[in-house]
Amino acid sequence: MSKLKVYNSYTREKEDFESLTPGHVGMYVCGPTVSGESHLGHARPYITFDVVFRYLMHLGYKVRYVRNITDAGHFEEEGREAEDKISKKAVIEKLEPMELVQKYTNLYHWAMNKFNCLEPSIEPTATGHIVEQIGMIENIIKAGYAYEVAGSVYFDVKKYAEGHEYGKLSGRVIDDLLETTRDLEGQEDKRSKTDFALWKAAPPEHIMRWKSPWGEGFPGWHIECSAMATKYLGPEFDIHGGGMDLQFPHHESEIAQSTICNHTAPVRYWMHNNMITINGKKMGKSYGNQIMLTQMFSGDHPLLEKAYSPMTIRFFILQTHYRSTLDFSNDALLAAEKGLRRLMDAYEWLKQLAISNGQSATEPDRELNEKVVRLLNEFDEFINDDFSTAKVLANMFDLVHVINSIKDKQIKSDALSKETMLLLQSKMKVYVEDILGLQVEEEVGSDKLKGVINVLVELRKEARAKKDWATSDKIRNQLAEVGIQLKDEKDGAMSWAVS
DSSP: OOOOOEEEETTEEEEOOOOTTTEEEEEEEEEOOSSSBHHHHHHHOOOOOOOHHHHHHHHHHHOEEEEEOOSSSOOOOTOOOOOOHHHHHHHHHHHOOOHHHHHHHHHHHHHHHTOOOOOOBBBOSGGGGGHHHHHHHHHHHTTSEEEEEETTEEHHHHHHHHHSSSSTTOOOHHHHHHHHHHTTTTGSSSTTOOOOOEEEEEETSSOOOOOOOSEEEOOOOOHHHHHHHHHHHSEEOOOOOEEEIIIIIIIIIHHHHHHHSSSSEEEEEHHHHHHHEETEEOOOGGGGGOOOOHHHHHHSTTTTTSSOOOOHHHHHTTSSSSOEEEEEEEEHHHHHHHHHHHHHHHHHHHHHHOOOOOGSSSSSOOHHHHHHHHHHHHHHHHTTTTTHHHHHHHHHHHHHHHHHHHHSSSTTTSSSSSSHHHHHHHHHIIIIIIIIIOOOOOOOOHHHHHHHHHHHHHHHHHHTTTOHHHHHHHHHHHHHHTTTTEEEEEOOOOOEEEE
């Protein structure tokens, strides 16, 4: 079996994977900022690193997978006036900040569950680790790499760059950064435009604030991940993952902070998934093409022709290597839906197939046996080549053709030896279920059933109009128990999706 190779974003090379502690792996992946619903862009990194998590455990490693929740606002960098996304959204939705955080954290967990993503080992929150963040900032100040101005603390990037390779991960050159950084509010506090905030003084209207040695304020975006990764994985750990959009400034800043505080580079292997585009265009609010996960599952978005199941989306993401750009379109999703159904139908039939001791009563087809064994053995070769799920799936479809040919009696059932059939069953199970995390989804089967659900939705609307909250909650909760998720829209409308 080939050795696992991982593309290290820091060195820009594929490297043999060797964990710091034999038999153990520490992995940190940047989690969501829960100031709003999870969108399509959240699906790719968490499905990607779910496969990494699953495969490392399959290899026998004891993995500590840490994925944080950013619930302390989200300080926008580049010197802009401090903007706390969570506080701002809480005011709009008339909720307490932590009420909003809980609402969107629950929605995020619900979506990850629908994608069949395994839960991380530890899911720390930024607000739960303010003490650790303050302690880390104090150490950086003592080391002479940070300074305080009017209650805010900034990291001194130019000083750090004198003795360290600042910009290596993202490929940025500090002189270029100085030239391209825009003049924005708050720049006058910094010694250099490239410096970033470790702690920000809170203006009077800022809701989320904590006491610190520098006055009341809140942590910068980058320090939270350094603090939580250090606490749960130590000063140096194996894998740090996230989207390519986080390389700069977030991950670059993490490296600088942690290196100064812990006296060592924090991460052995940096892994980054590429971006998602929608019909060839970058996804974002400003482009009007940001699709929430609930909209993907319900089809309730102008760019969607229909609803797409969580497994269809998971399968579609795994059809492309994680370091390649992935373009979502209705045509591509429809093709993925069809492909997934074909794969799972063949796999379910294979699972139920009883393999008798007389499987090899006649001489098997040697060429076909060799082909099937080769396709199966290549699973390991491909996944070990920087988690190439796309190549694994390509081989699976070659095997689906063989499985369906046996099912349709175009190939005799004894054309494959008993040993090859058993290998086919076991290897497909390990890869389809355990490593790729694909599973059969129960669909809402008939128009009559859909009609019944719509009647219940209308009854719930009537109950809410009468302020009969008990009946309203009962309908919602009982539908949830049978796998139907109701969502209340801002205009009073309701939508539903299979959960």
